Amino acid sequence: MLATPGALPDGPEWFFEVVWDGLRTLADVADGRVRLTSRSERDVTVGFPELADLPKIAPDVLLDGEVVLLENGVPSFGALSDRLHGPVSPRLAQLRPITFMVFDVLRLYGVPLLDRPLEERRGTLERLDLAAVPALSLSPTYTDGQALLEATRQRGMAGVVAKRRDAVYRPGAHGADWTKIVHRPTQACVVGGWRERGTGGRIGALLLGVPHGAGLRYVGRVDTGLVGEAMQRALQERLVPAERSPFAEPLSRPDAAGVRWCAPLAVVEVGHSGRDAGGRLRQVVFRGVRDDLDPEHVELDV
Structure with missing residues (x-):
């Protein structure tokens, strides 16, 4: 599911997250194996050895999130892009580690969750033991979109994405249920x-x-x-x-x-x-x- 650029919405039906300025990634764990794919379905698993332990979360799970790499304390796609050109050794990964900012769960123990409301999927995600993999972090949510937008501007971050709490997940689709507000397109x-x-x-x-x-x-x-x-x-x-x-x-x-x-x-x-x-x-x-x-x-x- 992809966010559509637009104006910052308001109301209790929305919550807000940071636009992480990284690589949108699906992490598919099945049969003890991990497969990481980009939004064009390209396999990027070899670029992120830090995520090899994802089966510790669950033996069967599909996570959606953003792989980020910090530069001067702020996520930088430019810094991350070096990871996209081929296999990365564990030593290099240790020197410049990435973080997988997880914001959605689409399948768990073989049960598809796409038609569940986002608020329910988020609750399921929060109950998983993400701390079992050091490179994982739960993307925080906020209720004050305007304050988050100003905070990201001051820190030099990309912007904010607003998500409707009752939204189902439509793979590959743009929609107003996810609205992106960026400081620099x-x-x-x-x-x-x-x-x-x-x-x-x-x-x-x-x-x-x-x-x-x-x-x-x-x-x-x-x-x-x-x-x-x-x-x-x-x-x-x-x-x-x-x-x-x-x-x-x-x-x-x-x-x-x-x-x-x-x-x-x-x-x-x-x-x-x-x-x-x-x-x-x-x-x-x-x-x-x-x-x-x-x-x-x-x-x-x-």
């Missing part, structure tokens, strides 16, 4: 081209799009010249050269100048301050590679 984008910075092959900017018909709808570009060497390598490994533009419409001469086209395969996430009248992202900031998303799962957030 983010957008997953498919990379359609890049520009070099200097003469050493360093990627200085990415041209961004979202799927639109048979190609990509151009939504702007983002500077990547100052990202670290590990992220530069990650980008270079994922940008497959192409002979022509993957964008559905011709780009303007300034936008297309000096661009090297690539196949629309790599997905990145950016922050922005809104869109202009033409639909382009404004004040775009690079956040990281999204190996957990396939291009066909990218859509324009509204």
Whole structure:
């Protein structure tokens, strides 16, 4: 179930949680095995060895939550993105441990809970012994959404999600029962081209799009010249050269100048301050590679 951007609701039928700015993850425990999947159903189990002990919670359980990694005391998707590029050793996991902020339970001991009200599912979740796995934490809930929104703003966090207490769980669906209010919007984008910075092959900017018909709808570009060497390598490994533009419409001469086209395969996430009248992202900031998303799962957030 996915949250829909909107205005902060009010009333006793709602409770509020922090938007954790991490990797949305389903943790499926069955037959003593753990499988972690992203919202595009990509298996990310090898990236989070800290969660190998999830069967201690229950031999059969399906948990929904957000994997986060703290940077300067605040969850950072950019810091977490290094975990999405392949297997992670237990030693590295110990040096920079993640936390799985659990906020829902969808199955327990073989019994599906999707049609139960959120308040009931939350009660079931709170009765589980989450403390048995150190990397687990129960996402707190609050009744004062406005106060939580201001607190997250002051701490530099992403924002707040409001959830109706009586909401059932609809897998993969957007709906007003979960409403997200963020301080700075983010957008997953498919990379359609890049520009070099200097003469050493360093990627200085990415041209961004979202799927639109048979190609990509151009939504702007983002500077990547100052990202670290590990992220530069990650980008270079994922940008497959192409002979022509993957964008559905011709780009303007300034936008297309000096661009090297690539196949629309790599997905990145950016922050922005809104869109202009033409639909382009404004004040775009690079956040990281999204190996957990396939291009066909990218859509324009509204």
